[in-house]
Amino acid sequence: MRSFASDNYSGVHPEIMQAIISANEDHMSSYGADPVCAEAETLFKEHFGQQAKVFFLTTGTATNTLILRHLCKSWNSVICSQDAHINVDECGSPESMGIKLMLAETENGKITVETIKPLVPSEPDVHRAQPAVVSITQNTELGTLYTVDEIKAICDFAHSKGLFVHMDGARIANAAEALGVSFKEMTVDCGIDVLSFGGTKNGCMCAEAAVFINPEAGENFEYLRKQNMQLISKMRYVGAQFKALLTDELWKRNAAHANSLARKLADKAGKIEGVKITRPVEANGIFAIIPGHAVEKLQARFPFYVWDEQTGEVRWMTSWSTTDEDIENFCAALKELI
Structure with missing residues (x-):
C-alpha cells in the first residue's frame, strides 16, 4: 500500500531501525539512565542549548498534554488555534486533565x-480561567508555516503577559527545512519555552520528546511523566532513534525529501483539470478539492483523508519514504478517475 493519508503511515527509516538494532546489544540501565539516551540528550542540547531539559515519551498526544498539564494550575487555560491538534485530534486529552482550551481565530491555521x-x-x-500558555503548531494543521518573525512576535506578547509559549512540533523538521532555519533560530532565539519535538512523523517509531528550553518551566516534569505512565523501562530504544535522527542531519534529509515531493505532487496534480489546490504548500501537506465521484475510488488505491466533509476538501501528505513513482502513479490514477 502506498499512502498519502499521513506521514505516520510510512515505516521506520533504515538508519533509525539500525540504531534500534544496535541498541539491542547487551544489558543497559533502564528508565533512560543509559549511555544511548545520554548521547541523544547531548545532541538535543547542541540544538536547544545546554540549559534545556529533555524528556523522552512515546506519543505526541501524551507529550502535548503532559507539557500543558505541567504548566497549568487547575484555574489556568491554554490559548490555541481552533484547528490545533490539541483541540481537534486528541480525543479531549487536555480537557480530561482539567486543561481549559481557549480558541483563537486563525487564518490558514495560524494565530496572531x-x-x-x-x-x-x-x-x-477571578470569574475567568486565567491563561497560562499560548500553544502554536509548527507546521500548522493546515500545512502552513509560522515565520521566525511571527513566532517571535507571539512569544514577546505572551511573555509580556506572563504566559509560557508551547510549540507543538510534531512536524518541526519539515518546518525548519522549509524555512531554511535551524531548530535554534525557530525556537530558542524566538523565545519558545517548551517544545513537543516530533520524531514519529519523520522516520521514527514511537519517539517523541518534551524539550523545556526554559529549564525552570521543566522543573519536576519527570514526576508527572512517571505518574502518567510515559516513563519507558527500556528507554534506550527511544534514545537510539533520536541519536540517529539528530546525527548527520538525518532529520533534515528526511524532511527535505518529504517537502520536495509535496511540491511536486501539488504542481503535477494542480495541472489536472478538475483539481484545485486550496492552500499554500509550504511543507509536506497538500490540501485540494477534487470531484466528489473520484474520492472514494482514489482512496481505495491510495489512502488519504477527506479534511472537510462540507467543502469536500482533501489532504495529501508526503513523507521520507514517498517516491517519485508514487507521485506519478497517484496523479495518473487521479486523472483517470476524473
Missing part, C-alpha cells in the same frame, strides 16, 4: 498577536 489579545484579560478576573 491580534487574535490572542481578546483572550488575555487586561486585569486578573
Whole structure:
C-alpha cells in the first residue's frame, strides 16, 4: 500500500531501525539512565542549548498534554488555534486533565498577536480561567508555516503577559527545512519555552520528546511523566532513534525529501483539470478539492483523508519514504478517475 493519508503511515527509516538494532546489544540501565539516551540528550542540547531539559515519551498526544498539564494550575487555560491538534485530534486529552482550551481565530491555521489579545484579560478576573500558555503548531494543521518573525512576535506578547509559549512540533523538521532555519533560530532565539519535538512523523517509531528550553518551566516534569505512565523501562530504544535522527542531519534529509515531493505532487496534480489546490504548500501537506465521484475510488488505491466533509476538501501528505513513482502513479490514477 502506498499512502498519502499521513506521514505516520510510512515505516521506520533504515538508519533509525539500525540504531534500534544496535541498541539491542547487551544489558543497559533502564528508565533512560543509559549511555544511548545520554548521547541523544547531548545532541538535543547542541540544538536547544545546554540549559534545556529533555524528556523522552512515546506519543505526541501524551507529550502535548503532559507539557500543558505541567504548566497549568487547575484555574489556568491554554490559548490555541481552533484547528490545533490539541483541540481537534486528541480525543479531549487536555480537557480530561482539567486543561481549559481557549480558541483563537486563525487564518490558514495560524494565530496572531491580534487574535490572542481578546483572550488575555487586561486585569486578573477571578470569574475567568486565567491563561497560562499560548500553544502554536509548527507546521500548522493546515500545512502552513509560522515565520521566525511571527513566532517571535507571539512569544514577546505572551511573555509580556506572563504566559509560557508551547510549540507543538510534531512536524518541526519539515518546518525548519522549509524555512531554511535551524531548530535554534525557530525556537530558542524566538523565545519558545517548551517544545513537543516530533520524531514519529519523520522516520521514527514511537519517539517523541518534551524539550523545556526554559529549564525552570521543566522543573519536576519527570514526576508527572512517571505518574502518567510515559516513563519507558527500556528507554534506550527511544534514545537510539533520536541519536540517529539528530546525527548527520538525518532529520533534515528526511524532511527535505518529504517537502520536495509535496511540491511536486501539488504542481503535477494542480495541472489536472478538475483539481484545485486550496492552500499554500509550504511543507509536506497538500490540501485540494477534487470531484466528489473520484474520492472514494482514489482512496481505495491510495489512502488519504477527506479534511472537510462540507467543502469536500482533501489532504495529501508526503513523507521520507514517498517516491517519485508514487507521485506519478497517484496523479495518473487521479486523472483517470476524473
